Amino acid sequence: MAVCTTIGDLGEFGVIARVTARFPGSDDVILGPGDDAALIAAPDRRVVATTDVLVEGRHFRRDWSAPCDIGHKAVAQNIADLAAMGARPTGLLIGLAAPADLPTAWADAFAEGVGAECAAAGCTVAGGDTVRSDLLTIAVTALGDLGGRSAVRRDGARPGDTVAVCGPLGLSAAGYALLTAGIAPGHDPGAAGSPAPRDAAAEPDWALCLREHRRPGPPYAEGPRAARLGATAMLDVSDGLVQDLGHIARGSGVAIDVETALLHPHPALSAAVSALDAAGRAPRGSVDLMLAGGEDHALAATFPPGTALPAAWVRIGSVREGSGVTVDGRPSQESGWDHFGGADGKHSGGADSKHSGGADGKHSGGVGGAH
Ligand SMILES: Nc1ncnc2c1ncn2[C@@H]1O[C@H](COP(=O)(O)OP(=O)(O)O)[C@@H](O)[C@H]1O
Ligand SMILES: Cc1ncc(C[n+]2csc(CCOP(=O)(O)OP(=O)(O)O)c2C)c(N)n1
Ligand SMILES: [Mg+2]
Ligand SMILES: [Mg+2]
Ligand SMILES: [Mg+2]
Numbered sequence: 479m480a481v482c483t484t485i486g487d488l489g490e491f492g493v494i495a496r497v498t499a500r501f502p503g504s505d506d507v508i509l510g511p512g513d514d515a516a517l518i519a520a521p522d523r524r525v526v527a528t529t530d531v532l533v534e535g536r537h538f539r540r541d542w543s544a545p546c547d548i549g550h551k552a553v554a555q556n557i558a559d560l561a562a563m564g565a566r567p568t569g570l571l572i573g574l575a576a577p578a579d580l581p582t583a584w585a586d587a588f589a590e591g592v593g594a595e596c597a598a599a600g601c602t603v604a605g606g607d608t609v610r611s612d613l614l615t616i617a618v619t620a621l622g623d624l625g626g627r628s629a630v631r632r633d634g635a636r637p638g639d640t641v642a643v644c645g646p647l648g649l650s651a652a653g654y655a656l657l658t659a660g661i662a663p664g665h666d667p668g669a670a671g672s673p674a675p676r677d678a679a680a681e682p683d684w685a686l687c688l689r690e691h692r693r694p695g696p697p698y699a700e701g702p703r704a705a706r707l708g709a710t711a712m713l714d715v716s717d718g719l720v721q722d723l724g725h726i727a728r729g730s731g732v733a734i735d736v737e738t739a740l741l742h743p744h745p746a747l748s749a750a751v752s753a754l755d756a757a758g759r760a761p762r763g764s765v766d767l768m769l770a771g772g773e774d775h776a777l778a779a780t781f782p783p784g785t786a787l788p789a790a791w792v793r794i795g796s797v798r799e800g801s802g803v804t805v806d807g808r809p810s811q812e813s814g815w816d817h818f819g820g821a822d823g824k825h826s827g828g829a830d831s832k833h834s835g836g837a838d839g840k841h842s843g844g845v846g847g848a849h
Contacts, residue, residue, distance in 0.1 A: 485585050486578030493585060493608050497574070500589035504602035506568040506623075516604035518569040518621055525568075526622035526629065528559040530716075534614035536817070541664045542657050545584045547692040548616070549591025554694050556620035557599045558714035558775035561701025564630040565622030567601035572618050575611035591693075599698050627705050632729035634710040635780040639797040641734055644700045644777045644790045646690060647719055648743065648764060651771025652750035653684075653691025659759040662688045683749030696775035700790055704779045707788070712779035717772040718814020723803050726780065733800030734780075735807070740794045741768050769805060770813040 485493045498511040509517035518525075532538060532555070538548050557567050572592065576585070596602050604621075656662035662684075676685075696714060704712055711726045720736065727734045743751075743764035751767070754760035762770075780797055787793060803810050
């Protein structure tokens with residue numbers, strides 16, 4: 479019998495059978511892959527629904543990330559959006575558009591990553607679609623349950639609220655900068671499976687940035703927890719902290735003040751900036767990366783005054799009457815990722831953003847950088 483080396487060899491239904499065999503079980507999925515549609519429990523009669531699409535070359539590179547990392551990230555990015563509403567995931571739908579020459583081992587390892595991240599988040603894949611495409615594209619739809627609570631939207635922040643974040647900031651952007659600069663090694667596309675076990679002693683100090691870029695770990699449970707604590711607005715930081723807080727400021731009709739003295743760069747982030755600096759590739763400091771970097775999928779939320787924040791949450795500023803986002807009292811230009819912004823369609827920002835962008839000029843700089 480011929481060995482199947484590509485998904486073209488397997489055929490559409492062969493791919494589906496192989497991929498779906500790698501997903502965990504879940505009580506929320508009443509009917510999973512195999513019928514015309516899936517059946518998912520909706521315990522409180524409302525369903526939280528979100529979708530994020532990942533495109534090769536835009537969101538990931540096969541020579542930068544292992545297929546299992548890309549599976550993890552596709553799931554994480556979507557469940558982070560559910561968490562940011564205060565919801566837990568109940569089921570995912572995954573659209574896979576892939577070239578026929580995609581190695582079967584790549585699809586297997588991708589599905590392993592998807593399944594493992596689902597298991598970590600307490601959900602599974604209920605269905606999807608598999609089609610042929612020149613451009614590898616992964617479209618995830620995630621459905622979630624609010625457990626009887628109100629959704630935490632972007633329009634509820636009130637003057638006097640505390641602004642807090644949970645999860646890392648800037649690490650993923652630093653990982654991206656390290657890969658772009660060629661300082662961090664890429665992933666060997668020939669090695670389709672999990673990356674080799676790591677030898678912590680041999681790792682550079684910035685290794686966490688690379689791992690965070692490839693496989694972010696949003697604090698899923700903290701979304702519902704923040705909702706229970708009375709969070710007035712919340713989102714996950716995907717495009718950049720300042721830009722994303724701008725959505726809350728606009729949606730809520732308030733101003734948000736961020737204090738950089740409250741932003742404490744992770745040592746791995748500082749190490750990445752030093753490595754970029756040494757290579758002549760660090761136009762921005764750690765705090766700038768924390769303000770403008772996205773893709774860590776940390777949660778940012780506003781809480782009523784006097785809320786006792788759980789240990790995982792760090793206060794970074796406050797809400798007042800007005801509009802816009804300030805950093806250390808200075809109005810900040812919108813900074814962060816815009817798929818259609820900038821000359822090459824990748825970064826947004828004011829007039830100077832082309833020069834204050836990340837290592838490759840794709841993120842625009844935030845204000846600050848005192849650290
Ligand atoms: N093509 C589209 N059709 C309908 N709604 C969209 C489309 N693209 C984005 N949206 C909506 O616009 C809002 C902002 O999108 P986005 O910035 O991608 O959110 P997030 O950062 O939370 O993933 C979301 O509510 C999303 O559902
Ligand atoms: C190859 C590659 N180039 C650039 C980036 C950086 N990048 C791509 S999308 C993005 C922003 C987040 O993705 P988006 O699709 O905007 O997610 P959403 O805001 O909808 O959650 C960033 C920082 C990357 N991760 N990989
Ligand atoms: Mg989105
Ligand atoms: Mg998103
Ligand atoms: Mg975005």
